[in-house]
Amino acid sequence: MSSSTGLALVLVTSACNTIATKTNMLSDDDVKTKTAGTLGVQPSEVVVVNKRVDGTNTYVAVKANGNEFNCVINGGNLLSFGMTNPPTCAKKGMPLNSSSPFK
Numbered sequence: 001m002s003s004s005t006g007l008a009l010v011l012v013t014s015a016c017n018t019i020a021t022k023t024n025m026l027s028d029d030d031v032k033t034k035t036a037g038t039l040g041v042q043p044s045e046v047v048v049v050n051k052r053v054d055g056t057n058t059y060v061a062v063k064a065n066g067n068e069f070n071c072v073i074n075g076g077n078l079l080s081f082g083m084t085n086p087p088t089c090a091k092k093g094m095p096l097n098s099s100s101p102f103k
Helices: 003-022 028-039
Strands: 047-054 057-064 067-074 088-091
Touching: 028 047, 028 057, 028 067, 028 088
Parallel strands: none
Antiparallel strands: 047 057, 057 067, 067 088
């Protein structure tokens, strides 16, 4: 691969990450609804403590049923046409276990 091709690839990848971050459309209500389904509670029982977007992932800390959870929601931006994958959640302090087939 030539250096100009490599540079172009880096620039395109960087632009995609920026576009994904800037066009994230997951509101707190969306986060509550999506994480509630994963945690098995009603959306009204979920409180969003913290939310951070990085590329195509939204990282959230939520409280539900007296417990705290960290969750990752992939998608919800222009590059994914607003679609999301189901959240991956774990109790605070525990590792997130991905359902990826590439473990």
